[in-house]
Amino acid sequence: MSRFLFLTFNGLSFGAVYAAVALALVLIWRTTRVLNFAQGAMATATAYVAISVTQATHSYWLGFAAALAAGLVLGAIVQLTAFRKAEHASPLNTIVIGVGLLILIEAIAGMMYGAANRDFPPAFSTKTYAVGNTALFSNQNIFTVCSVLGLMLALAALLTWTPSGLRMRAAAFAPEVARLLGVRVGRMLTLGWALAGLVGALAGMLVIPTGLGLYPQAMDGVFVLGFVGAVVGGLESPVGAVVGGVMTGLALSYASGYVGSDITQLAALVLLVVVLLARPSGLFSKPPARRV
Amino acid sequence: MTALLDVENLCAGYGRVAVLHEVTLQLEPAKITAVLGANGAGKTTLLRTLSGLLTPTAGSIRLGGADLRKVPVERLVTHGVAHVPEGRGVIEELTVDDNLRLGGLWRRGSGAARETTKAIDEVYGIFEPLARRRRNHGHQLSGGERQMLALGRALVARPSLLLLDEPSLGLAPLVAAQIMALLRTLRDTTGLAVLLVEQNVRSALAIADHGVVLALGKVVASGPAAELQADENLRHAYLGF
Numbered sequence: 001m002s003r004f005l006f007l008t009f010n011g012l013s014f015g016a017v018y019a020a021v022a023l024a025l026v027l028i029w030r031t032t033r034v035l036n037f038a039q040g041a042m043a044t045a046t047a048y049v050a051i052s053v054t055q056a057t058h059s060y061w062l063g064f065a066a067a068l069a070a071g072l073v074l075g076a077i078v079q080l081t082a083f084r085k086a087e088h089a090s091p092l093n094t095i096v097i098g099v100g101l102l103i104l105i106e107a108i109a110g111m112m113y114g115a116a117n118r119d120f121p122p123a124f125s126t127k128t129y130a131v132g133n134t135a136l137f138s139n140q141n142i143f144t145v146c147s148v149l150g151l152m153l154a155l156a157a158l159l160t161w162t163p164s165g166l167r168m169r170a171a172a173f174a175p176e177v178a179r180l181l182g183v184r185v186g187r188m189l190t191l192g193w194a195l196a197g198l199v200g201a202l203a204g205m206l207v208i209p210t211g212l213g214l215y216p217q218a219m220d221g222v223f224v225l226g227f228v229g230a231v232v233g234g235l236e237s238p239v240g241a242v243v244g245g246v247m248t249g250l251a252l253s254y255a256s257g258y259v260g261s262d263i264t265q266l267a268a269l270v271l272l273v274v275v276l277l278a279r280p281s282g283l284f285s286k287p288p289a290r291r292v
Numbered sequence: 293m294t295a296l297l298d299v300e301n302l303c304a305g306y307g308r309v310a311v312l313h314e315v316t317l318q319l320e321p322a323k324i325t326a327v328l329g330a331n332g333a334g335k336t337t338l339l340r341t342l343s344g345l346l347t348p349t350a351g352s353i354r355l356g357g358a359d360l361r362k363v364p365v366e367r368l369v370t371h372g373v374a375h376v377p378e379g380r381g382v383i384e385e386l387t388v389d390d391n392l393r394l395g396g397l398w399r400r401g402s403g404a405a406r407e408t409t410k411a412i413d414e415v416y417g418i419f420e421p422l423a424r425r426r427r428n429h430g431h432q433l434s435g436g437e438r439q440m441l442a443l444g445r446a447l448v449a450r451p452s453l454l455l456l457d458e459p460s461l462g463l464a465p466l467v468a469a470q471i472m473a474l475l476r477t478l479r480d481t482t483g484l485a486v487l488l489v490e491q492n493v494r495s496a497l498a499i500a501d502h503g504v505v506l507a508l509g510k511v512v513a514s515g516p517a518a519e520l521q522a523d524e525n526l527r528h529a530y531l532g533f
Contacts, residue, residue: 163393163397166386166390166393166394166397167394167397169383169385169386169390170383170386170394173383173384173385173386174381174383176345176377176381177377177381177383178394179345179365179366180343180345180365180368180369180374180375180377180381181369181394181395181397181398181445181449182366182367182368182369182370182397182398182449183366183394183397184366185366
């Protein structure tokens with residue numbers, strides 16, 4: 001039982017990170033039908049910004065805030081420069097742009113900071129609390145889950161309760177109608193990309209200190225698992241992204257704990273196959289309409 | 293009377309396919325003008341060009357003196373133009389309340405939210421079924437309720453000109469008649485000008501002050517609705533009754 005609890009807390013903590021990456025992907029997918037393959041590399045770039053600011057100011061939290069701000073700005077810049085002209089292009093074009101951007105960002109990071117794995121300090125202690133002989137969770141785990149949860153609630157409030165959120169939803173669901181109603185659709189899409197950049201940056205800042213380390217390709221594996229979470233959730237649904245991300249985290253944690261760490265990555269594939277066999281469009285997608 | 297909307301020699305199309313050929317028409321305030329014609333005559337294309345969704349290849353569109361060709365689609369609503377597109381354009385994923393709130397989001401300034409809330413309350417007063425379903429999503433509404441919502445959302449913007457595409461499409465005759473009667477009431481009480489594209493020629497001419505008949509993208513007849521209705525040759529040749 002104690003092992004189960006430990007694996008659950010561990011899975012929830014990593015699942016929160018995968019959920020954040022999945023949410024970033026879904027925010028972009030549902031507005032522009034683009035799968036941003038550079039999301040992980042963008043998060044890595046913001047972590048480099050954080051380490052630079054922290055070294056310059058000797059303040060961890062200034063670096064943390066700088067990473068989030070950089071994510072916001074980088075998301076907007078990427079949309080305005082790389083993807084805006086390709087919004088109506090074929091999916092293959094946007095995939096090529098995304099992969100190209102991924103390679104470009106990682107190459108620039110490598111040239112500026114080197115390819116070596118750097119230590120990246122966590123925000124809080126990683127020493128785990130134990131009940132009896134059972135290690136459960138650390139302050140960093142609590143911070144990870146709470147900060148992702150807080151950001152998701154803030155995003156939900158923004159999208160649900162504010163005029164800008166309503167504009168963003170209208171731009172996503174019916175861009176032409178939104179334009180007729182005075183919504184600047186292009187601006188809303190940029191805002192969506194910026195928010196996705198922010199969420200991705202948070203994911204990077206939470207997962208890189210947990211033994212991953214900082215190097216140009218640090219977030220590639222995390223991106224793949226976040227992508228699995230997004231597909232499991234249905235790609236269209238922010239709630240689905242969160243649930244899919246957490247399920248991925250739990251599946252990996254249980255597989256690692258009960259079967260062996262060698263098959264951890266395989267667990268993500270099994271989860272993906274099982275969910276897609278049961279619901280080919282993902283858990284939270286609407287079934288496609290049938291013509292009768 | 294001075295024209296509210298003045299369209300001269302308007303040409304537009306899709307890529308190399310020209311659809312509208314030198315269309316000229318004028319709309320007066322507080323008048324309903326019906327645009328009639330067979331399928332493919334260019335009625336919807338005319339509305340889409342007037343609202344800027346399609347870029348004209350030639351001609352001019354002036355609204356109260358302003359050159360609408362220079363106004364981006366997103367700014368059109370600030371000039372008092374509302375467009376209810378073909379298929380109604382109700383956003384199905386949003387609630388009735390949110391759809392209506394969208395109609396007033398173009399407003400800026402301190403009193404904007406209050407003005408929009410007031411306009412929404414008025415819409416709920418006009419369309420009582422909507423008031424009962426304000427928390428429902430667009431996909432949960434009937435065809436008639438969706439048309440009410442589309443029209444209501446346009447009215448929240450308090451337009452001076454309403455571009456309305458096929459409002460009776462797919463509606464029960466009774467509901468379609470109610471929508472048409474409402475347009476007449478809005479014209480008389482608010483001074484709203486309406487450019488109405490409608491397949492149901494009889495019901496359109498019954499409420500319209502003027503009519504414009506399009507055939508293959510050209511204006512083949514225009515004039516007072518009663519005269520168009522009385523012209524037997526025109527009815528047989530273009531209007532099908």
